[in-house]
Every structure is written in C-alpha cells, then in structure tokens.
Amino acid sequence: MSSHDVPxxxxxxxxxxxxxxxxxxxxxxxxxxxxxxxxxSKTNQEQLPKIKALLDEFVPKGLQVIGVHVPMDGExxxxxxxxxxxEAIVKxxxxxxxxxxxxxxxxxxYGVEDVPTFLVYDGFGILRFRESGPDPLSLELRxxxxxxxxxxxxxxxxxx
Numbered sequence: 001m002s003s004h005d006v007p008x009x010x011x012x013x014x015x016x017x018x019x020x021x022x023x024x025x026x027x028x029x030x031x032x033x034x035x036x037x038x039x040x041s042k043t044n045q046e047q048l049p050k051i052k053a054l055l056d057e058f059v060p061k062g063l064q065v066i067g068v069h070v071p072m073d074g075e076x077x078x079x080x081x082x083x084x085x086x087e088a089i090v091k092x093x094x095x096x097x098x099x100x101x102x103x104x105x106x107x108x109x110y111g112v113e114d115v116p117t118f119l120v121y122d123g124f125g126i127l128r129f130r131e132s133g134p135d136p137l138s139l140e141l142r143x144x145x146x147x148x149x150x151x152x153x154x155x156x157x158x159x160x
Contacts (some may be wrong), residue, residue: 007125007126007127008024008027008032008034008121008125008127009024009109010022010023010024010066010100010106011105011106011109013068013100013101013102013103013105013106014081014101014102014103014105015069015080015081015083015086015100015101015102015103016083016100016101017098017099017100017101018069018083018086018087018090018098018099018101019090019095019096019097019098019099020098021098022066022098022100024125026064027064027121027125028123028125029123030062030063030064030123031062031063031064031120031121031122031123031145031148031149032063032064032065032066032120032121032125033058033063033064033065033066033118033119033120033121033145034066034068034110034118034119034120034121035051035065035066035067035068035116035117035118036067036068036070036102036106036107036110036112036115036116036117036118036119036132037067037068037069037070037115037116038069038070038071038072038075038115039069039086039089040072040075041072041115041116043115043116043133044115044116047116047137048093050137051116051137052093052094054137054141054142054145055097058145058149059097061149061150062149063145063148063149064097065097065098066097066098066099066100067090067095067097067098067099067100068099068100068102068106068107068110069086069090069099069100069101069102070102070104070106070107070112070115071102071103071104072115077103077104080101080103081101081103083101086099086101112132113132114132114133115132116132117130117131117132118130118131118132118137118141120141120144120145120148122148123148128144128148129141129144
C-alpha cells in the first residue's frame, strides 16, 4: 500500500484539536474530506473563498470536513502548534469544522507533500480522491463530492 492509499485513520495530533476532536468511529457512514492546509501558504489564502463555497455547498448534504493545519518547511514548530493563535485564525476564516493541529505526523502518515491537499473518503473509509497543489479545487473533486453526497451515495451504486 502506498502512502497515497492510506486508509482513513486519524491520529491524535500533538497540537490537539480546534472546534472539536474527531475519532474515526464518528465518521462511519459519512463521506469525509480531509483538507491539509497552512496559514502561511499563499495558495491557501488565495483559495479560501473557493474552499468556503465548496464547504457551504457540501456540508449540508452530509459531508464531514476535517481540516489539518500543518507546519510549513522552516516554520517554528512552537508557532505552528500554538492553538490559541490558530483558533483565532480558524475563527477568522469562518471554519466551524474540526481542525487538527498537526506537528507533521498526520502530514507524513497521509503522504501529504504540498498544501493545500484534499483527500476524499467514502462512508466506508475508502480513499476515493486525492488532489493537491496550486489549484486543487477541480471539477473532478466536485464530481466525487456530488456522487458521495447525492442520491446514489446510500445505494451502494458508487463506483470509483
């Protein structure tokens, strides 16, 4: 199994959680979007309006979203793990979903090499989509989310 096929197994991040902790058993039966980001990433800052629109569309349809804030190369780890600072940033960004404050272990476990990175899992915890880089909000991501939150999502008719 490559690191790109990692099952949905959340770790307990060193920095803790913002908004609420998440356990894997809480995700059973729900499609889940893991969104790896960093406050220091210019790309993340530019993508924020699109990301908010995507979440506003799919969360009411049953999508579980978990943000994972990761430290950037060269960033002071103490700053990256400062939950007070990050909580203010998450609030300012309007994120209400759980956000893991990662020390780099989740980033490594999920094979994330760039931010933003989106990993989409179906209700059975199977990775259905992975995308990262400067413009990860592709039409393919939207199609997968439509299929996982649409009428055929609970019929077993989903095929990768």
